[in-house]
Amino acid sequence: TGGITTVSSGNLTVCTHLTYKPFEFNQDGQTVGFDIDIVNLAAKEMGLTVQVVDIDFEQITTGAVFTANRCDIAAAGMTITEPRKQAILFSDPYFDATQALLTKTGSGITGLDSLRGKRLGVQTGTTGQEYATKNAEANGYEMVVFDDLPLGVNAVKAGRVDAAINDNGVLYDFAKDNPDTEVVAEFDTGEQYGIGAKKDDANATAIIGKLNEALATARQDGTYDEIYKKWFGT
Numbered sequence: 707t708g709g710i711t712t713v714s715s716g717n718l719t720v721c722t723h724l725t726y727k728p729f730e731f732n733q734d735g736q737t738v739g740f741d742i743d744i745v746n747l748a749a750k751e752m753g754l755t756v757q758v759v760d761i762d763f764e765q766i767t768t769g770a771v772f773t774a775n776r777c778d779i780a781a782a783g784m785t786i787t788e789p790r791k792q793a794i795l796f797s798d799p800y801f802d803a804t805q806a807l808l809t810k811t812g813s814g815i816t817g818l819d820s821l822r823g824k825r826l827g828v829q830t831g832t833t834g835q836e837y838a839t840k841n842a843e844a845n846g847y848e849m850v851v852f853d854d855l856p857l858g859v860n861a862v863k864a865g866r867v868d869a870a871i872n873d874n875g876v877l878y879d880f881a882k883d884n885p886d887t888e889v890v891a892e893f894d895t896g897e898q899y900g901i902g903a904k905k906d907d908a909n910a911t912a913i914i915g916k917l918n919e920a921l922a923t924a925r926q927d928g929t930y931d932e933i934y935k936k937w938f939g940t
């Protein structure tokens with residue numbers, strides 16, 4: 707493996723926060739998804755087997771998982787942001803995203819400005835929560851914080867909140883499987899996902915180097931497009 711060591715020998719241990727379909731979710735007792743396929747490209751290159759660790763999202767964005775040596779890298783549909791860059795090392799961007807709004811189908815809600823006096827679900831520690839917080843005063847909604855994506859989107863389905871904000875990819879995926887819900891707005895937050903690792907660490911930097919190489923190759927040889935099609939269907 708070219709001098710690279712990992713927290714569990716022979717493995718590439720990957721922290722994530724389940725469930726964030728189609729990026730990471732469990733199917734037939736296995737964690738699968740777009741992110742898993744991306745990290746697998748690098749693992750294969752290094753002769754390692756991917757092992758997934760499910761952990762609170764904030765343990766990842768603060769870098770706590772790396773200082774505690776819980777995993778070698780983190781793949782969690784995680785947006786590259788300035789504050790997070792202070793705490794962790796990011797790979798090259800591998801996916802573009804923007805915030806979006808999910809409601810019950812036919813709700814009449816068209817954006818944050820339709821939510822005055824209503825309840826908006828947000829996912830804890832995410833860029834969606836940050837965006838909703840920034841716009842709360844101007845739009846007069848009440849924020850309800852959920853620990854993961856399924857709790858938020860199912861609260862929309864059940865009518866416990868009027869809308870939920872989250873990344874466009876996961877909300878379109880949910881709406882496709884749940885036609886009683888729909889995505890009614892996208893906000894141009896211009897986000898990019900990166901794979902995270904320990905900052906200022908030669909070994910972690912080498913792993914991210916391999917990941918960046920594998921990603922560049924996959925973009926060139928069509929593998930990236932195949933993975934994209936597999937999880938997004940277009």
Ligand code: ARG
Pocket residue numbers: 722723724725726730763782783784785786803831832833834855873
């Ligand atoms: N992209 C958003 C962020 O970085 C949400 C990511 C949530 N990921 C997850 N696996 N739960 O804040």
